[in-house]
Amino acid sequence: MSSSLLRIGSTSCSYKKSKLLSIPLYQTVSMSESPLVLVHRPPNLNFMDELLSRNYRILNTHTSSDPLPVFLSRQASSVRAFVNIALLKIDADLLSHLPSLQLIVCTSVGTNHVDLAECKRRGIAVTNAGEAFSEDVADFAVGLLISVLRRIPAADRYVRSGNWAKSGDFQLGIKLSGKRVGILGLGSIGSLIAKRLEPFGCIISYNSTSQKQRIPYLYYPDVLSLAANNDVVVLSCALNDQTHHIVNREVMEALGKNGVIINVGRGGLIDEKEMVKCLVEGVIGGAGLDVFEKEPGVPEELFGLDNVVLSPHAAMETPGSLDNIALLVLANLKAFFSDQPLISPVRLD
Amino acid sequence: MSSSLLRIGSTSCSYKKSKLLSIPLYQTVSMSESPLVLVHRPPNLNFMDELLSRNYRILNTHTSSDPLPVFLSRQASSVRAFVNIALLKIDADLLSHLPSLQLIVCTSVGTNHVDLAECKRRGIAVTNAGEAFSEDVADFAVGLLISVLRRIPAADRYVRSGNWAKSGDFQLGIKLSGKRVGILGLGSIGSLIAKRLEPFGCIISYNSTSQKQRIPYLYYPDVLSLAANNDVVVLSCALNDQTHHIVNREVMEALGKNGVIINVGRGGLIDEKEMVKCLVEGVIGGAGLDVFEKEPGVPEELFGLDNVVLSPHAAMETPGSLDNIALLVLANLKAFFSDQPLISPVRLD
Structure with a gap:
């Protein structure tokens, strides 16, 4: 898959750093109690894997050769958050395979690939890349x-x-x-x-x-x-x-x-x-x-x-931005599972 | 020759417009009394020809197939001003064929192609493109x-x-x-x-x-x-x-x-x-x-x-700049032959 599908952030951006830093990223949690987080990413973009798996139980779509709906039906029934490190289309049909889903974390600014009306109907919160890019x-x-x-x-x-x-x-x-x-x-x-x-x-x-x-x-x-x-x-x-x-x-x-x-x-x-x-x-x-x-x-x-x-959809892509968007993704997850306000919520109305 | 050799100006630049406008460009002069101006330009860059020949007697180097020193020796002994619409190297040897020369008008910002020490020794004034580019x-x-x-x-x-x-x-x-x-x-x-x-x-x-x-x-x-x-x-x-x-x-x-x-x-x-x-x-x-x-x-x-x-030495080249540099060249010539201060003189020390 294309790295150009990645919507990544920016290290030197001052985007809500104070907010981000106020949330402890490396809480000690019992992993067996930690929420199950679904990750969809291009195979070569593993920059968030370590940080995510240090904090959550991770289910990664690219580890299976099953078609996505089959994979989700078999393994994703208890998934509570979905990190979409790409522009995978998230429609009502795909969401129907994720009955426990409460949060979608997008690494893009635009969320036109997500069925926001269905998210609203289901009460699923959505975050985006905010001003990071x-x-x-x-x-x-x-x-x-x-x-x-x-x-x-x-x-x-x-x-x-x-x-x-x-x-x-x-x-x-x-x-x-x-x-x-x-x-x-x-x-x-x-x-x-x-x-x-x-x-x-x-x-x-x-x-x-x-x-x-x-x-x-x-x-x-x-x-x-x-x-x-x-x-x-x-x-x-x-x-x-x-x-x-x-x-x-x-x-x-x-x-x-x-x-x-x-x-x-x-x-x-x-x-x-x-x-x-x-x-x-x-x-x-x-x-x-x-x-x-x-x-x-x-x-x-x-x-x-x-x-x-x-240009191949590269306007927001600089190497330094990877760390920044990883931090933002984690901060949104942490905020959600700590009942804190989301850092970069998308309005659903 | 290359248009990229041309060093041209900028129409919307506010460069000393007040100074330029204070000098009448289209004086009525007797052409037989008008100074002889030598012009060296790429063959395709004729944008100044009309304005120049309306005001001065013009000797254009590209009209002859003679080698330049031969051409100058035969025809340029009374030339008083030299408009260099390119980066032609003007060294002491070339200047020796121009015994009446008093002014060199360059259409470039840089004048490293002109032997400024020889100009100083001979009392020849030099102008450049100033801030036009x-x-x-x-x-x-x-x-x-x-x-x-x-x-x-x-x-x-x-x-x-x-x-x-x-x-x-x-x-x-x-x-x-x-x-x-x-x-x-x-x-x-x-x-x-x-x-x-x-x-x-x-x-x-x-x-x-x-x-x-x-x-x-x-x-x-x-x-x-x-x-x-x-x-x-x-x-x-x-x-x-x-x-x-x-x-x-x-x-x-x-x-x-x-x-x-x-x-x-x-x-x-x-x-x-x-x-x-x-x-x-x-x-x-x-x-x-x-x-x-x-x-x-x-x-x-x-x-x-x-x-x-x-890039092919194109940083200063936009189509609108042609009018502006033509105006500046004429203003420098007019100023010189009216004993007024030059618009964009080059320091010779």
């Missing part, structure tokens, strides 16, 4: 934007191919300073992107579920006006029924032929088929894409385009 | 840094090759937020790089010819201590006798195996042969290089490395 994703979004405008991967290809020495005529890039950047979703990640782009002289505006108080940026009430009034649109909102394909052909036409889309949210935020057409036909100017609708599948029409920069 | 170069430097740390061009290659769908295991990048960044040369460009990196949570320090007043960043008195105390070293200083190969093996060893070099100055600032060895041997962690010692030549050993990002 926000810095890394914001850094990457800015990197993608400069890479698209200034054609950095294209420049790199050009030099490596030997074409600089041969032909010497590299197409100029586009200036970033002064660009109007519209951010769709001004949450933790979107706010950090805005903060980073300010000293570039970018003019920031945003669209969000509602206008925010004490935010100096111009608010657009819908994505169409956001696109029409900006040179760049950055997608950093959650994927849900309201935001699915929120960037459609009409929005891209409003953004225009020099407009650029940066997507560090989810692939489903954009009508990908239309986006490919818009890029090929020059309806929009370029795109920096970390996420896609059918990952790891990427439309092959994009592979030949110099005005796109492609 | 600073924003674009600073933007690009930050883009290179994120690209190296977060492996953006490597990610792009990985997706385009189809490897994400095939193998799915992309190597994690390195976090930018919180990195210690040492800037060598805290002039116009270096200061803008620092300003841009602050909201990433980077800890900025610098080395410069002297410690600057009212600058909040830590000063290191030499490049060795700068390298030893930082995760990243950014080169944004001029190339001259004092800075040639200022980044040598010892400096790279001090920077260390996780250290990254970003060079948006000149190739000659680094001992390139040693840098290649250090990158191959893992003495340093990575590099983002817009400039090289023997451009457009790039050491082929770099082409196979994933921890370097290569």
Whole structure:
């Protein structure tokens, strides 16, 4: 499985450290009394195994060759918590094999792969990665934007191919300073992107579920006006029924032929088929894409385009983040089983 | 010739606009009385031709197939100003063919390709691109840094090759937020790089010819201590006798195996042969290089490395910058021939 499916945290992030540190992680418990915790993870990502098994009885899905529903039916009836170190789809059917489940701990920020309505109905709590990845994703979004405008991967290809020495005529890039950047979703990640782009002289505006108080940026009430009034649109909102394909052909036409889309949210935020057409036909100017609708599948029409920069859902991934997300996962488990407030709960309504 | 040899400006840059606008650019002059201006430019870069010939009698080197010294000897004896829209080396020998020369207008920031000592001896004034490119170069430097740390061009290659769908295991990048960044040369460009990196949570320090007043960043008195105390070293200083190969093996060893070099100055600032060895041997962690010692030549050993990002001396190039540099060139010519102070003079001592 892909490490890119992992949604991991960030060691130097200051995310609720005081909260985390107030919870003793290495309690002495009788292991026979300890809750049974189900773990689903890519086979190569064992960084949490030791910490988890020091504190809980662990049932690891990848130790069995049985189909998952069979495995769960046979062994998971007493599982109380489920740590999902990937984007495994957790639907009502899968949940039906976990009758004792009380908590789902996701290592991703987005939880569109979890049936939250069913969780609410069953009274299952859900946690996510909170703000643990926000810095890394914001850094990457800015990197993608400069890479698209200034054609950095294209420049790199050009030099490596030997074409600089041969032909010497590299197409100029586009200036970033002064660009109007519209951010769709001004949450933790979107706010950090805005903060980073300010000293570039970018003019920031945003669209969000509602206008925010004490935010100096111009608010657009819908994505169409956001696109029409900006040179760049950055997608950093959650994927849900309201935001699915929120960037459609009409929005891209409003953004225009020099407009650029940066997507560090989810692939489903954009009508990908239309986006490919818009890029090929020059309806929009370029795109920096970390996420896609059918990952790891990427439309092959994009592979030949110099005005796109492609990335394998890697915006939040840095090696240092593994320790941080492990700490957050454990802290959520500890909090739950100590009847303390969860560290990074997901709202279920 | 290469457009990448062009050193161009930036339209939205606010560089001394008030000064520029105070000088009338389109004076009515008798063309027969107008000074003869020599222009050397890549054949495809004709964006200044119209403006220049509307104001001056122009002698364009690319209109002749004669070797340059022959051409100059035959036609350039009365040339008073020389506009160098490239990095043509202007040495004492070439200057000897221009007995009436009073002014050299360079469209680059760096003037290491001009024999400034000979210009001083002859009383020839020199101008450069001033701060016209600073924003674009600073933007690009930050883009290179994120690209190296977060492996953006490597990610792009990985997706385009189809490897994400095939193998799915992309190597994690390195976090930018919180990195210690040492800037060598805290002039116009270096200061803008620092300003841009602050909201990433980077800890900025610098080395410069002297410690600057009212600058909040830590000063290191030499490049060795700068390298030893930082995760990243950014080169944004001029190339001259004092800075040639200022980044040598010892400096790279001090920077260390996780250290990254970003060079948006000149190739000659680094001992390139040693840098290649250090990158191959893992003495340093990575590099983002817009400039090289023997451009457009790039050491082929770099082409196979994933921890370097290569660019064809394109940091200051955006299409909008052409108008701006044309304006600056004309303003310098007008100022000179009106006995006004030059807009962007180069100090000759």
